[in-house]
Amino acid sequence: MIRIFLKERVSWILFFIFLQLLVLAMGYLDTSIPFLSTVYITFISCLSFVIFIVMRYGIETRFYKSLEKLEPSFDLTAIPEATSPFEAISSERISGQIQVFKKQLDELQISLEQEKDDMLNWIHEVKTPLTTLQLMIERTEDPVLRSQLMYEWLRIHLLLDQQLHQKRIPFIQNDLYIEKVDVQKLLFQEIKSLKQWCMQKRIGFNVSLEAEKVLTDAKWLGFILRQLLSNAVKYSEDSDIRIRCTSKGGITTLSIEDFGQGIAPRDLSRIFDKGFTGTANHQNHAATGMGLYLAKQVAESLLITMEVESAVGEGTRLSLIFAKENEMVRIARM
Template identity: 55%
Template sequence: MIKKYVIERKSWILLFLFGQGLLLFIAYLDYEIPFSPILYIVFLFTTLFAIFLTIRYNRETKFFKQLEEREINLDLSSIADAESPFEQIVETSMTSLTERLSQIASRHQVALEQEKDELLSWIHEVKTPLTAMRLMIDRLDDETMKAALTYEWLRIHLLLDQQLHQKRLPSMENDLYIEYVDLEALIYMEIKTLKSWCIQKGIGFDVQFEVTKVLSDAKWLAFILRQLLTNAVKYSDSDSSDIIVKSYQKHERTVLEVKDHGRGINPKDLPRIFDKGFTSTTWHQDSAATGMGLYLAQKAAQALLIHIAVHSEAGGGTTFTLTFPQPNETVRITGM
């Protein structure tokens, strides 16, 4: 701030120094003017000017220091009242601007909330004909047609579910209910949903449970598992080995693994698979991928203090690992 202040007052400082230098120069040329007293006067004025600059520096930079150090938000309460007329102009301008920005932000927030509510309402409305469609599909006698329609129905169902949870994610903390969840029942429920797809691809599940209870939120945990199981089925080749789902205890923490034997993930893509909208560089032509499933799964897992890790090699299958928090750590989620 000192450097900035000197640059701001450079013209005044240069004018003063020029005046003192000119006075010394005239005293040096004119023998009738005693040089020593003039030099003494110049020294006194320079000292006073330095003291004056120091005092003015503290007063003039106080307001601007607060502007420089304040957080980037619309709250101006941390800034002291302006003293000089120029500071008052800046304060008035900032106050008017923040009030306008606050009004615009409020209108946008209301519009976004309204859009979110309308979309959630639309999703719930769509679920009704989707349920009716499933009942109609189940009554079909043509097994080939039935399998094809069931697969397409499942795709719509999963996309709607993903969209629903995406809209709920920002307010997820208000929707959490931490309890002991039956992990085994949750896994079997999600596998049952994917049953028709797995039959179509000739893929089975090998389920191994050492730990069946975890402390988490059942609804959001089911969503995370749904994304991992869906990915495992989607990227497994037809008639490939079973998808392995197993839970065990490691370092006093519950660990759940979902392992497929599909095409795997290219090593250069691994650091980006949880990025929003990222699909793949190797399989970029896959139009069915949205790049949202793993992103949403990780966001939900972070809120539940679940750590997601992935290990994969191109052509060697993929293993996703969920490491659950210890019971005492869930206090950070509930706030209790």
């Protein structure tokens, strides 16, 4: 702050130095004026000026030091009190801008809430004809056509499900219900929903569960599993998907391993980024790049660590490492 203060006052300081040099020059050129007296006057003036600068530094920087320490917020009472006309102008303008931004933010929040409610209502409205469509597809006699239609229906269903949960994620803390969840029941439920897709791609499941229950939120864990399983099925064919759930030292790990095309090493660090669809299969227009991103967002809220191992042509293993139970109990009490 001292450097900024001196930089701000540099023109005044230079002007003062110029005046002192002018006094010394006059004392030197005018023989009627004792030169020693002009030196003495100059010395006293410089000393007084230094004391004045030091005093003014404390007074003039108090307001700006308070601004510098101010936390970003819309609290108008946090703005320091002005002690000079210029500070009063600054304070007034800052208060005015904060009020404008606060009003705009309130309007945007209302608009966002309205948009979210409209989207959720639309998704729920679409689910009704989608359920009817499923019943009609199941009555189709041609097995090949039925399988193709069910595959397309499932794609629409998964995209709607993604959109629904994406709108709910910002408010996930209000929707958590921590309980002992039966992993096997949840897994088989999600696998069953992908049955037609798996049959079409000739994919089976090899499930081994040493740990059968975890302390978490069933609905949101189901969403994570849905994204991981649909990704595993999407990039596999004519192979099994291996699912393992183990527990060691109070930490439960659930891994889903496929033997599909795998992920390029350059993409591993980016697979959880929003909208990232990979560079190895970039022409795949069906990929949205949202599934793993949303799964990661939910996992963080549930204190689940996601790890990925993959090699091109050998497949991918995604692991969910659950937090210890005492950590989940803490969340449940919040």
